[in-house]
Amino acid sequence: MKDERRNRERTDTQHKRERNGYREQSGNMDSHYERGTSSGGRGRKGDAQNFREQREDREYYDDQRRRNRRKAELRNDGENQNSDKSHEKANKGKEGEKEKPNFQLSGALVEDTNTFRGVVIKYNEPPESRIPKKRWRLYPFKNDTPLPVMYIHRQSAYLLGRQRKIADIPIDHPSCSKQHAVLQYRLVEYTRADGAAGRRVKPYIIDLGSANGTFLNNQRVEPQRFYELKEKDVLKFGFSSREYVVLHESSDTSEVDGADEEDDEGIDS
Incomplete structure (x- = not known):
């Protein structure tokens, strides 16, 4: 019994000491917290002031950027309006002028391309292309030796070139291009003997930009x-x-009578 009482007294004493120590520790911590709070208050006030200054600076620069952007937009709008006005004046000037007649042979090809047998043709016929009524012919010669006559009146155009798959008139020499030239019939205007205007289908030759050229009466054509x-x-x-x-x-063929004419069934290669 005595031992139990002694143990209880020791336990109570120990508990009292622990409670007193906790209180002392808590008091020290509260005092430290109060000191930290008082010094930290001043720090937070400085941070808040810095934050306000930074926000004011951001608002100022944002406002400046908005103003500059607005000025640039107004300047661009003004330039566009001036450009539109200048274009309108130019167009009005062009409308007032009458288009002058152009009697030159431009040789301009149609921009669109067409395909034949899987090959893109470099040439498109012009709107004035026609099949001729006059029966034109080509009399070929090789070193003064006459070759079979070619009848070239059944189509409005004949493609000449080394690519036999698409050529109407094959020319097999290695110096010739695959699509070398075109013989084209065109309906053009002319002046009759009495001064009246008329129209007639005439043959023309056009080189398709060949590497070694097309020659008309020994003169290379453009x-x-x-x-x-x-x-x-x-x-x-x-x-x-x-x-x-x-x-x-209707031509006088006495100079080329050595050429044996084939029957009129098509073009002989």
Whole structure:
């Protein structure tokens, strides 16, 4: 019993000491917290002031950027309006002028391309293309040796080139291009003997930008331009020795009678 009492007294004493120590510790912590709070209050006030200054600076610069952006937009709008006005004046000036007639052969090709047998053709026929009523012919010669006659009146255009898959008139010499030139019939205006205006279908040759050129009467023609063909004109392509004499059914063929005419069934290659 005595031992139990002693143990209880020791336990109570120990508990009292622990409670007193906790209170002392809590008091020290409260005093430390109060000191920290008083010094921290001053820190938070400084941070708040800095934050306000930074926010004011941001608002100021944002406002400046908005003003600059607005000025740039107004300046661009003014430039666009001036540009539109200048275009309107230019268009009005053009409308007031009458278009002058152009009698030059431009040789301009249609921008669209067409495909034949899987190959893109570099040439499109112009709107004035027509099939001729006059029966034109080509009399080819190789080193003064006559070759079979070519009848070229059943189509409005004939493509000449090394690519036999698409060429109407094949020219096999290696110096010739795959799509070398085109013989084109065109309905054009002319002046009759009495001064009246008339229209007639005439043959023309146009080089399609070949590497080694097309020659009309031994003169190289400019590419992408129509050249009128007349009776007894001579055509050559590239460095080929073959010559093609242009004649028609009413021509005097006494000079080319050595050529054996094939029956009129189509173009002979």
